Amino acid sequence: MTDQSWSSSSRSRTRLGDPRLGRRLLGILDVSSVFEDIAFSCALNMACEILQLELGNMNLRLFGSPESFMDKQAHESDRLRQVIEKEMLKVEVWGFTLKGIAYSSTTTIFTNQGIDGFLECLAVNFDQYGKIEVYAPKDASYMKILQSAIRNDRFKSPETPKPLLIVTPRHESQVQATVNCSRKHGMQIRVRSGGHDFEGLSYTSPLLVPFVMIDLANLRAIDVDIEDNSAWVQAGATIGELYYRIAMESPIHGFPAGFVTSIGVGGHFSVGGYGAMMRKYGLAADNVVDARLVNVNGEILYRDTMGEDLFWAIRGGGASSFGVILAFKIKLVQVPPVLTVSKLTIKQGALEIIQRWQHIAIYEVPKELFIQVQISRTKFRRNLQAELQIMFLGPSEELMHIMEEKFPQLRIKKNDCMEMSWIESVLLFAEFPKTAPLDVLLNRTTERDIALKVKSDFVTTPLSKREFRKIFNKFLEEKQFVAVLSPWGGRMHEISDDEIAFPHRAGNMYAITYASLWSDEEGAQASQEHVKWVREMYNYMSPYVSKSPRASYIGIRDLDLGFYKINTTPTYSEARIWGGKYFKGNFDKLVKVKSEVDPSNFFGDDQSIPPMT
Structure with a gap:
């Protein structure tokens, strides 16, 4: 929030817990003009009732008594600040939310109170998790962030269902906070690492279910340990960034993953991930030796605390059904100097x-x-x-x-x-120009x-x-x-x-x-x-091609194979149709793991693994 006049044309990114939030309201002399501006912003939205009423009451208290304005303002500011921090983002969010629910025609528990509670929950946890960046549809940066990792123009149209809010965590603890607050207040989440889901399920919902998107682009740290022949890589990193960091540490180490260098590590490794070295070393997922994941309870788990069944599932089974992947530990492989x-x-x-x-x-x-x-x-x-x-x-x-x-x-x-060199071959297979420098791999965008x-x-x-x-x-x-x-x-x-x-x-x-x-x-x-x-x-x-079942790769998502019906509880019999194609004989074990770690199906999407009901 800036100190400029507060208007719909000048709204910028809002950070929950930012002490500047509402400073324009608390420090301004003419409270009436602020009230009018906010009232105008939500004139058609009854969800702004609380904020309008609170500001109106403050206006009456300040100007309807003989007491000193400054003394009275100081007396009211603490209470009003709490209201503003809880309500301000609803000015941006609720109008879109109401449209989204009406448009989807779904019987969802996602209500205005759910949004209210979610935002309040994030704000309350400010001291523990720091400033959590949240973008609403009317924020100037919302569309830029949303479209920054939409890799398929089929989903850039105005009609495509979009997130109610985008959360861009800068610390892993903020993912915990988002999961906890989403679950507590009945909000579905989608998680995007690179945005290469061919059906766009990390940033849209064909079922028109309102959701919050967690964009992991800021969580992309890579720690390469050549002596240990390993690396920890956060889920928001691209495989191009990973390849580059490995090559900068050693000319004789590499990693067997895909060709498209803007693919996100979180999604790619969790579905398998194949490339030019798979005949020698197998899939990316075959070379994952540990992981860090936020579970349905908001806890961060490693391999030794999540258990071998869950660790098995997130390597090839699509981690989005089981939690939010924060990072993978991978085993580096040997490549020749030439x-x-x-x-x-x-x-x-x-x-x-x-x-x-x-x-x-x-x-x-x-x-x-x-x-x-x-x-x-x-x-x-x-x-x-x-x-x-x-x-x-x-x-x-x-x-x-x-x-x-x-x-x-x-x-x-x-x-x-x-x-x-191996890293030069990465550029060639990714179809970069012959003159492209190696650091082009750090570019997360596609031309x-x-x-x-x-x-x-x-x-x-x-x-x-x-x-x-x-x-x-x-x-x-x-x-x-x-x-x-x-x-x-x-x-x-x-x-x-x-x-x-x-x-x-x-x-x-x-x-x-x-x-x-x-x-x-x-x-x-x-x-x-x-x-x-x-x-x-x-x-x-x-x-x-293959038969009984006709197999498909989950990394090439295809909703033509089937998806859950609107307004229904996901069932085994439904999911078996596409799950059998993606996972063959492993589908039943994935359902068993899902039933144990997420029985309420909090981590669900249009084709997710269902719990056994």
Whole structure:
């Protein structure tokens, strides 16, 4: 709050517990003008009754008696300060809240009294937790913060349901306070670390349920311990920030996680997290050795205090169903000082090469070699483009020898191979410009504004050349899309299905991700057409992918698989529909863990693990 005149056009960020809160009201000589300004702000909102009445009473007491104004003002200020701190944010929040409840048509316990209690609860805990930054929809910074980590333009429209409040904790204790106050006053929460949930569930609610968003962007400390071959990384850090910090400490250490460097650690590690080193070292979640989590009681737990079942669940099962991840302790892996990378565009014989790739890349080459296929089409290119993306944890001469023996059809040449450090390969796979400095990995924003719909599958039996031709012809129906075929094998086949909650191990040859991409400027009708094509593509792929169940990766969230009905209690039978696809045989254990640690389903969303009722 600033000292400038208080008006709706000049509202700025408000901090609960800030001693300056209401200073304009307490120190001003003309209390009447302040009352009029606030009354105007909430003229259409009966929720401001308390504040209006209190200010009106103060006005009468100050000017309706012969006592000295200054003496009387001092007498009233302490009591009024309490009212203001409790009520002020309701001026900003309640109008939106009432609209949200009316719009959602839900029978929710979320009431004006709930907001009142929540804000009062945070304010009361000021001495213990410090200044907690809370943003309401009318705050100037609200939309900037909300959109800072919306990675899918499908959810930037004005119609998209938005948080009632955004809390941006700067200390882990403030996450505890937010959880405690939310639970106490019946407020649902969503937690965002990087914002890459493909259905936007960390910052929106398709079910139109009012919620508070905890944005963890300020909690991104990284402590690398090379001697211990480990690192603690807070949930709000991106994997790009983690990669950079590791590389700054050692040229021979790395970590096996994803390609998109703006992904948040909290979400990525908790759903699995795969990338170019998974055949050698497994998933990101396979290399998590400890965690720090806020549970439903607002307690901070470590592995030894949360128990092995909960620790199992938050590695691959999606931590948002069980608590708020604050940080992970990870085991660093060894990388050579120099490795080899190649990107080969297949200009001829793509069908034959990809058909051969299924056998070679999964079963015949060493686990140090990762060969991924990307098939794409843009609006500027009529035909499909197939590219092999290769990373080998070794020198180019050794890669050449392996490829000549195992995959001679590629005819890979020496000048196709680039030797570089592991951290340089991160930049290449993330498609940064060749001249980009390493510290570009510290940039949390993305340059591309794009809308997309994504789905995933797993292939368990090899496809024929004829089947690939039919699939490629189906791809040609979409103007702009990308399909990625990521090879399993190696370490991914050595780890059992139930070692952690991520179940997709031996028996899977490769994962397929397919996405349609478009600009939001194309309009609503075009958006519907793109989404329709992805759904049709998914249905078309049914004969060629896993069955009973048809598996999907929770890291590529897909609400088309199902979600809870509005105004109903989440049930096992509902959740089994999509939970069986995401978690296969591990779903029942996840339900058991949920029932033990969060039986009231406080940590719930549209596809969360349900407690057994």
